[in-house]
Amino acid sequence: MDKFKIPQDEKIPEQNQRILDELKMAFGFIPNVYAFIAYSPVALKSYLHFTREKTSLTDKEAEAIYLATSQVNECLYCLSAHTFMAKAIGFTEEQIIELRKGKVTFDSRLNVLTALTREIVEKRGKIGEENLKNFYAAGYKNENLVDVILLISQVMVTNFVNNITHNKIDFPEAPAFENES
Helix, strand or coil: CCCCCCCCHHHCCHHHHHHHHHHHHHHCCCCHHHHHHCCCCCHHHHHHHHHHCCCCCCHHHHHHHHHHHHHHCCCHHHHHHHHHHHHHCCCCHHHHHHHHHCCCCCCHHHHHHHHHHHHHHHCCCCCCCHHHHHHHHCCCCHHHHHHHHHHHHHHHHHHHHHHHHCCCCCCCCCCCCCCCC
16 A cells, blocks of 8 residues: 555654664664654654563563464564564574464473463453463463563554554565464
8 A cells, every 4th residue: 555655764753763773773774664653753762662671571482472462463574573583582483483373382381471472362351261370380470461461562563553554574574384373
C-alpha cells in the first residue's frame, strides 16, 4: 500500500533524527519499523525507552517471548528481526523454529515460557491454569509473569505497526515452516 512510506529525513521530527542516527550506529542501518515509528514525535522515544529497560528475564527468554508472540501475530518483519537477534545471542535455526512453535525440546523452561506466551497472545490474556501452573513449577515467580506480559506488549507494538504498514523487511527473512500458526 503506497500510503505507508518510510519517511525521509525532512519528514522526520527533529527530535527523532538523533535517535535514528543512534539506531543506525547500532544496526549499521535504520530498521524500517523504527523509521516508520519516527513519524510520531513521541512514539519512537517512548517505545525505545520502554524496550531498553532490563527485566527479570534473560535475553534468551526475552527473544523466546518475542519470537512466540510474533509467530502468533504472523508478523514476518518481527520474526525476521528477532530471528536475526536470536542467532546473535546463540540460538540455532532449529531452536528458533521450536521457540516460534512454542514446542521447545532443548530447554524445559523455554518450553514452558513459550507455551504460556502463545496462550496469552492467542487468548488475549484470558488463559487457563495449566500453562500458568507449569510456569510457576518451572521456577518462575510473579515478577517474571509481569515481565512476560510487558515483553509481549512491547513486541505487539511492532507486530501491529508492521502488519498494518507492511514495512519492507530489512533483515534476513525468517524461514517458513510446516503448519505455521
